[in-house]
Amino acid sequence: NAGVTQTPKFQVLKTGQSMTLQCAQDMNHNSMYWYRQDPGMGLRLIYYSASEGTTDKGEVPNGYNVSRLNKREFSLRLESAAPSQTSVYFCAVGGNYGYTFGSGTRLTVV
Amino acid sequence: AQKVTQAQTEISVVEKEDVTLDCVYETRDTTYYLFWYKQPPSGELVFLIRRNSFDEQNEISGRYSWNFQKSTSSFNFTITASQVVDSAVYFCALSAAPRASGAGSYQLTFGKGTKLSVIP
Numbered sequence: 165n166a167g168v169t170q171t172p173k174f175q176v177l178k179t180g181q182s183m184t185l186q187c188a189q190d191m192n193h194n195s196m197y198w199y200r201q202d203p204g205m206g207l208r209l210i211y212y213s214a215s216e217g218t219t220d221k222g223e224v225p226n227g228y229n230v231s232r233l234n235k236r237e238f239s240l241r242l243e244s245a246a247p248s249q250t251s252v253y254f255c256a257v258g259g260n261y262g263y264t265f266g267s268g269t270r271l272t273v274v
Numbered sequence: 275a276q277k278v279t280q281a282q283t284e285i286s287v288v289e290k291e292d293v294t295l296d297c298v299y300e301t302r303d304t305t306y307y308l309f310w311y312k313q314p315p316s317g318e319l320v321f322l323i324r325r326n327s328f329d330e331q332n333e334i335s336g337r338y339s340w341n342f343q344k345s346t347s348s349f350n351f352t353i354t355a356s357q358v359v360d361s362a363v364y365f366c367a368l369s370a371a372p373r374a375s376g377a378g379s380y381q382l383t384f385g386k387g388t389k390l391s392v393i394p
Contacts, residue, residue, distance in 0.1 A: 195380065204283070206365060206384040222381065254319065259380045260307045260326075260369060265319040 167191040170255050170266035177245045177273045185240040185269050187255030195259050196238035197222075198230060200251040201268075207254060213238050245273045276301045278368050280385035287356050288393050295351045295388045297366030303327075308342065308349045309367040309382070319365075325349065356392045363387045 171186045187196065194215045199207040209222030213232040227249060229241045242249055250273045255266040277300040287293045299308065310322040323333065325342050333340045337354045353360055365387045369380045 197382070199384075204386060206278075206386040208384070209381060212381060252317070256382070262309070262321055262324050263369075263382055264321070267318055 168255055168257055168264050168266040170253075170269050172269060173267065175269065175271050177242075177271065179246060179273060181245050182241065182243050183245065183271075184242075185253055185255075185271075187238045187240070187266060188236050189238075189257045189264075190236065191257055191264060192235070193257040193259070194235070195257065196232065197256040197263075198228075198238070198240045199254045199256060200224065201254060202251050210240065210253075242271075245271075247273045249273050276303075276306075276368050276370055276381075276383040278366050278383055278385035280364075280366055280388050282388045283386070284389045284391070286391045286393060289358060290355050292352060292354050293356055293390065295353075295364050295366075295390065297349045297351065297385060299347050299349065299366070299368045301368060301370055303370040306368060306370045307380075309369065310340065310349075310351050311365045311367060313363040313365065313387070315362070322351075322364075353390075356390075358392050358394050361390060361392045363389045 167190055169188045197212040198210040201207045208224050210224055210228050211222055211230040213219045216232055216235045219230050219232055231239045253269045256263045258264055279298045306327045308325045312320040312322055323340055330342050339352045341350045366385045367382050369382045
């Protein structure tokens with residue numbers, strides 16, 4: 165999707181490994197979000213950042229940390245991956261006028 | 275707390291049939307925004323429509339139409355003369371205005387989605 169870039173697109177981790185999902189935007193939005201999508205569950209908010217330097221927990225924050233490095237970048241870190249974190253992760257930017265999503269990261273933890 | 279319910283998990287229709295996807299929401303906020311997103315098999319999330327809580331006018335865009343009724347807290351989506359390309363998962367979502375003292379960030383709450391299959 166134009167404006168929101170997620171990397172990597174695919175990743176396989178072993179239980180206990182760590183990794184960071186990267187998200188960058190060129191849309192100049194203050195607010196950025198991380199969601200996870202699981203079958204039959206819709207998208208659930210993990211963490212969000214209202215502005216540079218601030219982060220807050222969403223609905224399912226356990227097992228994750230985030231960092232809002234600057235206005236453009238918002239990263240999601242798994243310190244010790246678990247099979248329950250197998251999911252598709254989406255970064256989003258925006259607010260009441262609409263949200264733009266990245267293309268997603270498919271993460272498998274074995 | 276916000277909640278979005280899409281009671282229909284999966285729907286199958288034959289091409290050219292009309293189909294309505296239901297969405298019911300809950301929020302205590304008086305100012306809020308409703309969205310529909312489409313997720314085709316390729317996986318990306320495609321924005322379809324945004325509606326604010328003060329605008330109850332129905333909207334039509336080509337074969338798509340939306341019926342917003344605050345009295346029943348519903349924001350239903352109808353596809354007229356469905357096509358195979360309409361096959362996708364459709365999500366309804368709700369975003370409430372930031373609290374006056376809060377972080378200034380909207381949080382988008384999704385329903386669980388409705389998988390639509392259009393059979394040729």
